[in-house]
Amino acid sequence: xxxxxxxxxxVLASGLSLSGYYALLSLGFALIFSTFNIFHIAHAAVFGxxxxxxxxxxxxxxxxxWAAGTVAVLGAAxxxxxxxxxxxxxxxxxxxxxxSVFIASxxxxxxxxxxxxxxxxxxxxxxxEGALQLVxxxxxxxxxxxxxxxxxxxxxxxxxxxWVMRTRTGMAIRALSNNEGxxxxxxxxxxRTRHSVFLVASALAGVAGVFTAFDSGxxxxxxxxxxxxxxxxxxxxxxxxxxxxxxxxxxxxxxxxAVAGFINPQWVSVCVFGILILLLxxxxxxxxx
Amino acid sequence: xxxxxxxMTVICIWIMVSLATNMVIGYAGLFSMGHVTYMAVGAYxxxxxxxxxxxxxxxxxxxxxxxxxxxAFLTYLPLMRLxxxxxxxxxxxxxxxxxxxxxxxxxxxPGSEGLFGMKTPExxxxxPWRFVFVAVLTVLCVALVRHVLNSPFGRTLxxxxxxxxxxxxxxxxxxxxxxxxWTLSGAVAGLAGALYATTLFYIDPTVFxxxxxxxxxxxxxxxxxxxILGSVLGPLLLITFSESLRFxxxxxxxxxxxxxxxxxxxxxxxxxxxxxxxVGNYEFKD
Numbered sequence: 200x201x202x203x204x205x206x207x208x209x210v211l212a213s214g215l216s217l218s219g220y221y222a223l224l225s226l227g228f229a230l231i232f233s234t235f236n237i238f239h240i241a242h243a244a245v246f247g248x249x250x251x252x253x254x255x256x257x258x259x260x261x262x263x264x265w266a267a268g269t270v271a272v273l274g275a276a277x278x279x280x281x282x283x284x285x286x287x288x289x290x291x292x293x294x295x296x297x298x299s300v301f302i303a304s305x306x307x308x309x310x311x312x313x314x315x316x317x318x319x320x321x322x323x324x325x326x327x328e329g330a331l332q333l334v335x336x337x338x339x340x341x342x343x344x345x346x347x348x349x350x351x352x353x354x355x356x357x358x359x360x361x362w363v364m365r366t367r368t369g370m371a372i373r374a375l376s377n378n379e380g381x382x383x384x385x386x387x388x389x390x391r392t393r394h395s396v397f398l399v400a401s402a403l404a405g406v407a408g409v410f411t412a413f414d415s416g417x418x419x420x421x422x423x424x425x426x427x428x429x430x431x432x433x434x435x436x437x438x439x440x441x442x443x444x445x446x447x448x449x450x451x452x453x454x455x456x457a458v459a460g461f462i463n464p465q466w467v468s469v470c471v472f473g474i475l476i477l478l479l480x481x482x483x484x485x486x487x488x
Numbered sequence: 489x490x491x492x493x494x495x496m497t498v499i500c501i502w503i504m505v506s507l508a509t510n511m512v513i514g515y516a517g518l519f520s521m522g523h524v525t526y527m528a529v530g531a532y533x534x535x536x537x538x539x540x541x542x543x544x545x546x547x548x549x550x551x552x553x554x555x556x557x558x559x560a561f562l563t564y565l566p567l568m569r570l571x572x573x574x575x576x577x578x579x580x581x582x583x584x585x586x587x588x589x590x591x592x593x594x595x596x597x598p599g600s601e602g603l604f605g606m607k608t609p610e611x612x613x614x615x616p617w618r619f620v621f622v623a624v625l626t627v628l629c630v631a632l633v634r635h636v637l638n639s640p641f642g643r644t645l646x647x648x649x650x651x652x653x654x655x656x657x658x659x660x661x662x663x664x665x666x667x668x669x670w671t672l673s674g675a676v677a678g679l680a681g682a683l684y685a686t687t688l689f690y691i692d693p694t695v696f697x698x699x700x701x702x703x704x705x706x707x708x709x710x711x712x713x714x715x716i717l718g719s720v721l722g723p724l725l726l727i728t729f730s731e732s733l734r735f736x737x738x739x740x741x742x743x744x745x746x747x748x749x750x751x752x753x754x755x756x757x758x759x760x761x762x763x764x765x766x767v768g769n770y771e772f773k774d
Contacts, residue, residue: 207590211604218520218670237571238577286756290759290760293760293761295759295760295763296772297573298519298771299759299771300760301573301576302607302755302758303755303756303760304704304749305752305754305755305757306703306752306753306754306755306759307752307756308750308752309702309749309751309752309755310746310748310749310753310756312748313744313745313746313748313749313752314745314747314749315574316744316748317741317742317745320741330595338526390562412551424584427577427580427581427584430574430577430581431581465588465591465592466588466592468581468584468585468588469588469589469592471581472581472582472585473586474567475578475581479566479567479569479578480566480568483569
């Protein structure tokens with residue numbers, strides 16, 4: 200096998216692990232949007248917060264990565280939950296609409312970015328030290344880490360699917376995203392569902408944040424950049440089936456951003472935007488619609 | 489003293505961009521998060537023609553306005569298919585992409601990242617006269633936009649924003665009205681860009697990053713949606729505030745984050761307590 204073919208296999212592998220991060224983020228984003236109609240930009244801040252908690256605990260306090268990862272994911276879950284509790288709900292209570300929530304979400308993200316920028320000076324924060332172990336398949340070497348990511352994401356994704364399809368809370372989520380008014384009338388507990396959705400979606404974003412901070416590193420604006428890719432991934436998938444949609448969209452975006460990033464990192468945003476434009480022209484309701 | 493004139497010129501330019509953004513957000517309900525894109529197109533059109541092709545600056549201004557209007561029209565065609573939130577995020581994406589595209593492909597003065605050395609008419613060489621020139625154009629711009637928005641066209645636009653179905657039933661095509669106001673708004677932003685290129689003396693992609701589009705959102709959020717006065721008050725108050733941070737002696741690596749934290753907090757406080765801003769006539773209800 201030629202050397203160039205090998206390199207492309209490695210790009211594909213890193214694209215698959217990128218797809219994994221995207222899938223976790225877009226699933227949470229799509230869950231919140233389809234259930235409560237909230238366009239949760241601050242999902243980017245939740246992702247970033249987990250990454251920075253993980254980075255701080257492992258590098259400054261020399262914690263074990265598993266313990267640090269658990270704390271970071273829990274921190275992200277609580278952060279996301281607080282955003283809804285202390286920001287979105289008060290606005291809605293005061294008569295604001297989803298649009299006001301959207302702007303406030305943007306405001307919070309700006310504050311988060313600025314605080315992190317002031318604290319870190321804006322440099323790239325990578326939690327791991329040294330290179331990662333490789334596994335070889337014939338002449339193709341793939342990082343063990345990328346394989347682990349795909350497996351972990353697969354398990355989490357499966358659990359989330361079971362949660363939405365097989366539990367009482369999941370039934371409430373499906374009811375709310377289908378018809379909120381009707382769901383309330385038949386006695387779906389909106390508040391409790393809200394707690395669960397924000398906690399779970401934020402924990403998933405937290406996992407993606409930890410993985411990103413561990414491997415490729417995190418910057419103050421990393422979350423916002425990823426959020427734009429996530430948004431395109433969710434649009435690509437469409438809203439018919441959010442599990443399948445988020446997965447298909449994330450796979451496409453993961454591979455596209457990995458290939459574009461490998462050729463020239465400056466083209467990543469152009470490619471993502473190009474996909475958005477093509478989608479809007481040819482399949483405005485998503486690939487699966 | 490020259491520095492005060494520089495700041496006042498910059499305020500005038502951001503008033504134009506705020507006005508352009510308020511035209512589409514406040515009056516047409518089209519949530520643009522990336523209007524600095526159009527400013528960039530205007531600035532680069534004017535600077536490239538003037539510096540690299542030696543076109544008279546006064547001639548490049550109308551060309552920049554026209555080019556930006558056409559660009560705004562073309563970008564609106566795919567954007568118009570999106571619902572409110574995706575529309576906002578897509579315009580933000582457009583801003584990110586234009587910055588990257590300028591990085592990759594825009595012409596530059598050899599040995600630098602951007603463009604400098606604009607040849608302007610002699611009267612614009614002094615700060616005070618450049619301010620007068622920009623201020624006069626700003627006043628003309630405000631008057632023109634006011635005229636358009638108070639005309640039957642502007643009334644129909646507001647009707648479409650509030651009750652699209654009713655306006656359509658009365659035989660008004662929302663798509664046509666929205667496309668026209670978006671194109672006009674692009675033209676205003678293009679003019680602001682062309683003026684910005686001479687005011688700054690040096691432009692590169694970092695002058696047009698998304699953060700500035702967010703600033704514009706804060707300007708009109710504070711000033712007030714669907715209000716000409718709001719579009720003027722917002723940048724006036726907030727840029728004065730940012731400049732006073734500089735005068736208070738904060739180093740730029742502190743004052744940058746401080747400004748962003750204040751702007752973010754302003755957005756949150758506005759959405760909690762005063763969604764109309766200072767003198768606004770509209771708030772998003774859905």
